[in-house]
Amino acid sequence: xxxxxxxxxxxxxxxxxxxxxxxxxxxxxxxxxxxxxxxxxxxxxxxxxxxxxxxxxxxxxxxxxxxxxxxxxxxxxxxxxxxxxxxxxxxxxxxxxxxxxxxxxxxxxxxxxxxxxxxxxxxxxxxxxxxxxxxxxxxxxxxxxxxxxxxxxxxxxxxxxxxxxxxxxxxxxxxxxxxxxxxxxxxxxxxxxxxxxxxxxxxxxxxxxxxxxxxxxxxxxxxxxx
Numbered sequence: 001x002x003x004x005x006x007x008x009x010x011x012x013x014x015x016x017x018x019x020x021x022x023x024x025x026x027x028x029x030x031x032x033x034x035x036x037x038x039x040x041x042x043x044x045x046x047x048x049x050x051x052x053x054x055x056x057x058x059x060x061x062x063x064x065x066x067x068x069x070x071x072x073x074x075x076x077x078x079x080x081x082x083x084x085x086x087x088x089x090x091x092x093x094x095x096x097x098x099x100x101x102x103x104x105x106x107x108x109x110x111x112x113x114x115x116x117x118x119x120x121x122x123x124x125x126x127x128x129x130x131x132x133x134x135x136x137x138x139x140x141x142x143x144x145x146x147x148x149x150x151x152x153x154x155x156x157x158x159x160x161x162x163x164x165x166x167x168x169x170x171x172x173x174x175x176x177x178x179x180x181x182x183x184x185x186x187x188x189x190x191x192x193x194x195x196x197x198x199x200x201x202x203x204x205x206x207x208x209x210x211x212x213x214x215x216x217x218x219x220x221x222x223x224x225x226x
Contacts, residue, residue: 068129073187077180077197078126083137085119087146088173094154095166104163107214111170111207118200125193144176167215174211177204 070078092115095108126133141147146169157165177200184197215221 068125068190068192070129070131070193071189073184074190074193075129075131077184077188078122078129078131078193079135080137080142080180081177081200082119082122082126083135083140084145084173084177085115085122086135087151088170089115089119090151091146091154091166091169094151095162098159098162099166100159100163103214104166107170107211108166110210114203114207118203121196125196128192129190144173144180146173164219167211167219170211171215171219171221174204174208177201178208 068074089112092108092112096105096112099105099108137145139148141149150169154162154165154169181197181201181204185194185201188194188197212221
């Protein structure tokens with residue numbers, strides 16, 4: 001910068017144009033120059049940044065699942081499975097509280113632990129596909145579906161008849177889920193939904209084996225075997 005253009009500050013009592021120097025008077029009477037406030041602030045900031053250490057690395061964004069494009073069979077399977085699982089959970093909760101036999105209560109608890117995350121996975125697929133969230137099968141009386149009327153019947157059942165009624169409804173659910181899962185794998189077109197159906201088929205087969213051990217002697221376990 002051209003020195004003749006540099007701005008100057010004058011202290012009261014100084015000659016015009018004479019640069020201003022901020023001075024402090026020491027106890028001895030000596031005058032010493034004081035740092036301008038801006039320079040002092042800059043020194044503090046620099047010292048602070050040196051002590052703070054390196055800045056943390058930015059957190060990468062979580063990957064977003066791609067949307068799904070479903071055909072008729074995929075949509076139908078997702079909607080009915082979400083409805084069936086949701087209705088069964090209501091029955092399982094009742095059996096955990098009211099089952100007369102400890103084995104029946106344990107079976108209900110195990111099935112609830114397995115169906116709850118399954119239902120969440122199916123709902124996630126529905127969300128990715130942009131499907132409506134309403135339960136279009138609510139109140140429908142179809143194989144494997146625990147209806148509101150079934151729940152009312154279970155609630156009214158005497159303790160002596162509760163276990164058999166509960167096991168009958170669970171058997172129908174397990175078997176129908178296997179049948180529906182096989183149909184989706186044959187007719188479905190979306191790989192993510194077909195994979196979900198294959199997982200349901202495997203899980204229901206294992207659940208049916210556990211179910212048979214508990215239900216044997218209490219109901220006819222082979223009545224609706226898939």
